Amino acid sequence: MANPPLIILTGAGISAESGLATFRGHGGLWAGHKVEDVATPQAFARDPEMVHGFYNARRAQLRDPAVQPNPAHHALARLVAAWPAPALLVTQNVDDLHHRAMPDQLDRLLPMHGSLRRIRCTRCSQVADWEDDLATDTPCPGCGNTGGLRPDIVWFGEMPMGMDRIEAALEQCRLFLSIGTSGLVYPAAGFVAALSGVARTVELNLEPSAGSHLFDEAHHGPATEVVPRFVD
Numbered sequence: 001m002a003n004p005p006l007i008i009l010t011g012a013g014i015s016a017e018s019g020l021a022t023f024r025g026h027g028g029l030w031a032g033h034k035v036e037d038v039a040t041p042q043a044f045a046r047d048p049e050m051v052h053g054f055y056n057a058r059r060a061q062l063r064d065p066a067v068q069p070n071p072a073h074h075a076l077a078r079l080v081a082a083w084p085a086p087a088l089l090v091t092q093n094v095d096d097l098h099h100r101a102m103p104d105q106l107d108r109l110l111p112m113h114g115s116l117r118r119i120r121c122t123r124c125s126q127v128a129d130w131e132d133d134l135a136t137d138t139p140c141p142g143c144g145n146t147g148g149l150r151p152d153i154v155w156f157g158e159m160p161m162g163m164d165r166i167e168a169a170l171e172q173c174r175l176f177l178s179i180g181t182s183g184l185v186y187p188a189a190g191f192v193a194a195l196s197g198v199a200r201t202v203e204l205n206l207e208p209s210a211g212s213h214l215f216d217e218a219h220h221g222p223a224t225e226v227v228p229r230f231v232d
């Protein structure tokens with residue numbers, strides 16, 4: 001089958017060369033924080049200002065003109081745009097670099113862990129685009145209440161977004177590319193095992209990931225080199 005149904009999974013590694021820290025690498029996001037201290041509903045209940053601080057800092061990075069989609073993001077945008085069969089780019093990243101690289105293909109992009117540029121009100125469930133810092137006294141643009149706004153991001157212990165669509169795509173997937181992810185966080189880390197023997201599975205990563213042995217093929221190196229080389 002020339003162009004089989006395609007799923008691309010990306011992680012923090014694809015945005016590393018755009019200047020955004022990964023989670024586990026040297027100086028990674030978790031370096032300064034214990035994950036359960038910042039990316040869990042319990043942490044938010046315990047110390048919302050600390051959690052807002054963590055996400056405000058990352059949201060501010062996206063406003064830095066130096067932070068732009070890189071050749072790996074653009075190569076995937078070309079691939080998805082030209083793919084004649086079903087194609088879905090599932091990203092674990094909450095940055096908006098894929099969005100910026102493929103503004104005309106957003107129907108083929110699924111940010112399964114949410115977005116830094118969206119907020120959600122836990123009082124009225126309104127979801128809104130958001131650029132600036134967030135604080136506990138920020139009123140909800142919908143219901144006006146304060147103290148209820150949180151980043152529209154999936155924290156540990158919470159159900160990822162779009163799982164129905166992802167499971168449907170996994171059913172028919174015959175080519176799976178995994179890019180810039182350590183393969184340590186589930187359910188994303190379980191996709192390759194679910195496709196083993198059904199789809200051709202390819203890892204493009206700086207180094208072997210935790211699930212590297214499960215892939216049919218692997219090309220290791222910086223995403224801005226290995227992704228365009230694989231795509232073009």
Ligand SMILES: CC(C)NC(=O)[C@H](Cc1c[nH]c2ccccc12)NC(=O)[C@H](CCCC/N=C(/NCCC(=O)O)S[C@H]1O[C@H](COP(=O)(O)OP(=O)(O)OC[C@H]2O[C@@H](n3cnc4c(N)ncnc43)[C@H](O)[C@@H]2O)[C@@H](O)[C@H]1O)NC(=O)OCc1ccccc1
Nearest residue numbers: 011012013022023024092156157180181182185186206223
């Ligand atoms: C730590 C782990 C063991 N824990 C989990 O997986 C948990 C619990 C769990 C569930 N199932 C399990 C099964 C077994 C064990 C545990 C679990 N999972 C959950 O809680 C999930 C929710 C998890 C989501 C949490 N939120 C994130 N992000 C948003 C927040 C935020 O961003 O602050 S996760 C966050 O961490 C993960 C980080 O991983 P990576 O992106 O891969 O980044 P990392 O730094 O680790 O690695 C970077 C890689 O890039 C490479 N690299 C670096 N530079 C480059 C470069 N230049 N070029 C190429 N590659 C490069 C490096 O070599 C490296 O390999 C990403 O997913 C990221 O989104 N929810 C859930 O399970 O709900 C119920 C459910 C039930 C049924 C069906 C569905 C759900």
